[in-house]
Ligand SMILES: CSCC[C@H](NC=O)C(=O)O
């Protein structure tokens with residue numbers, strides 16, 4: 001029973017900071033072995049740490065054609081059990097069919113749906129023969145940037161030999177009857193702005209303290225954020241189409257003692273202060289313009305400010321193009337994908353940019369067309385939230401959608417760029 005398999009998989013604790021990858025991989029491995037025609041491989045992406053990747057292959061009759069790769073990350077973000085209605089790793093199913101668990105939407109649903117879809121294809125059509133090879137990969141560490149996951153996998157000989165032509169990755173739930181599909185991710189920057197300034201007695205009023213310098217910048221960034229957010233609130237742009245700059249930490253002050261109880265010296269004005277921001281850039285933004293704005297307005301040297309950006313993902317591919325996948329007839333994969341969703345009775349809403357970031361960037365940067373898609377309709381968007389759940393009927397409908405997608409894409413013989 002697919003729903004039972006989903007629940008069993010959700011019960012394996014792959015939440016950070018201590019994800020149990022080996023148990024998850026062996027569960028999926030056993031599940032794959034119960035399905036006809038699937039070959040399996042386990043790659044160890046890290047020489048010392050347990051970071052396995054499970055690769056499943058359904059060989060096509062024409063291995064010279066570029067293959068289809070379906071992806072699901074094995075890991076989840078943490079959960080705070082005390083704030084949940086049901087324990088986040090019990091995968092409780094309520095009377096109305098809602099399965100509550102961390103990972104129910106992000107993204108353990110698709111992990112099981114891919115496999116159950118292939119099982120159904122062979123159950124309904126035992127003689128089905130795919131033309132293109134279909135691969136599924138289950139990768140570690142997406143939630144923490146994928147450096148020991150997808151980033152390593154795409155460098156491997158195994159990946160190169162797969163000759164991937166089209167990549168399907170996770171998307172997000174939709175709250176209406178149409179499925180959402182994502183043709184790009186925003187690219188993340190970790191931005192740290194630092195202020196230095198005049199130290200002094202806590203009782204003294206003077207200009208150019210580090211705190212004052214930092215707080216002026218915090219206000220400037222907040223104003224920028226407000227302007228971007230206003231575009232969203234006014235309906236001019238979607239959340240994922242503007243630049244977000246959200247403060248994630250503030251650090252300053254002189255620690256009073258080493259007891260670690262977080263007490264600060266109260267009568268000293270510190271000489272250093274810093275703030276951290278999660279910045280996300282839509283794919284068509286010019287990164288140099290934003291860097292200039294940061295240098296001129298957010299962290300001006302004239303106010304004793306400096307900044308440091310860690311780019312957690314590329315904005316352009318190797319040919320210098322923005323990391324976007326075409327969702328029109330110029331991309332035959334798109335055309336086949338869309339028809340397959342519709343043939344299964346599904347409707348797609350207008351393709352979107354994903355507000356967050358996925359492992360799809362490792363494909364798009366190599367020029368491999370990639371879509372984000374998790375078939376969850378009429379479902380509240382609860383990724384990374386408390387009480388993440390997915391309803392059994394929605395989950396099962398998603399399997400039907402993937403049956404259609406996998407059949408259509410693996411049977412597609414036409415030319416692909
Ligand atoms: C820096 S890559 C981090 C990837 C992560 N993905 C899901 O939430 C995200 O923060 O969007």
Ligand SMILES: [Zn+2]
Nearest residue numbers: 073106107170
């Ligand atoms: Zn995810």
Ligand SMILES: [Zn+2]
Nearest residue numbers: 077106143383
């Ligand atoms: Zn996530």
